[in-house]
Amino acid sequence: MFTPTHVYSLPMHTKNWLKWRYATKKFDATKEVSADDLEYILEAGNLAATSYGLQPFKIVVVTDKEKKQALVGHAYNQGQVGENSALLVLAARTDVDATYIAEYTARIERTRSLPAGAVDGYKDMMVGDLTNRTEADRLVWAQKQAYIALGTMMIAAAEKGIDNAPMEGFNPAGFNEILGLSAHNLHATVILAIGYRSTEDETQNYAKVRKNLDDIVVRI
């Protein structure tokens, strides 16, 4: 009998996907990620955990070819920024304030059918914590949450056999300007190009370099 229970207990899915993926340097220009697969990746990013559940970032999906080409010059001329099926720009929010937090707690109350004000204590705690931080510290906090979603979307993409390349090597100010992010209180933080690897990308054959587990794990 092959029931869903058996299927889900098969070992080592996530690990296999992580081993399969690599930082793609050249995508196949003729292959597009399907709309369904793109939605799957984005939905996984939306499901990723964040501090307090505040989701303080947006996922900017750039498919406009001219926009992508304009970004290449702000990313050390890395070709895969312009040539991919979609460029996902994780952009941290710079507007996490009492209003934003109140929208979140209202969403909690709606989702869980709670009376208005039921989570006011939680709201006040979050407002106190976050508005006491400097603007710079709050940005770093929001950016860190985006990295959880980045890791999540890389796994979701690999699950679907979609290649991907995460990159920090770009000029956020240039990205903010070209994509009009600042006007929407967003700050380009980290990017993920997705698509299908080109057969010409020799780096797909390079052995993955990782530490031995004993060199990264400490047991106490």
Added chain:
Amino acid sequence: MFTPTHVYSLPMHTKNWLKWRYATKKFDATKEVSADDLEYILEAGNLAATSYGLQPFKIVVVTDKEKKQALVGHAYNQGQVGENSALLVLAARTDVDATYIAEYTARIERTRSLPAGAVDGYKDMMVGDLTNRTEADRLVWAQKQAYIALGTMMIAAAEKGIDNAPMEGFNPAGFNEILGLSAHNLHATVILAIGYRSTEDETQNYAKVRKNLDDIVVRI
């Protein structure tokens, strides 16, 4: 026919795991994560992508009950910090310097059977980039990478049916002291408690609160 190909193409594993998991508030004190499952989660964390592949953090696995209890007071008395099967403390490295980077490039050369010095250009580029940053900026950079591994380990845990609770609400200085991290050039960054949910944890029944996809995704 039910072949492995069919199994791996079943849709929506990652998404289902993300939907299943929740920030566990109370673990079942009688249930331990198996050694195999713990290794699986740690191996997934080790496979997570990092900037340049530098893996600038360690995963500190705390199972010593007294140590865990000592940490609770530095984590706003959150019970799940002390009561869990294992507490994973992601600790950013503060020693990412030319020596550390040279160890990494030597590992690349060994793993890929390259002659010594084959990736010296890459090494010099990384050293130039990272040593030009302030100590504070380099710490933030290392911490962000740890968050990718955090997201990765949450999925790996959920795949195995292991509950987990990520937390930022703790005092890093207290953690550094109790776990002796500073002496090893490590800085407590974010924590993940793992174990099995207690039937008494009512929050497992709360509906997950997330944005509509249109409220977190921008398409350009």
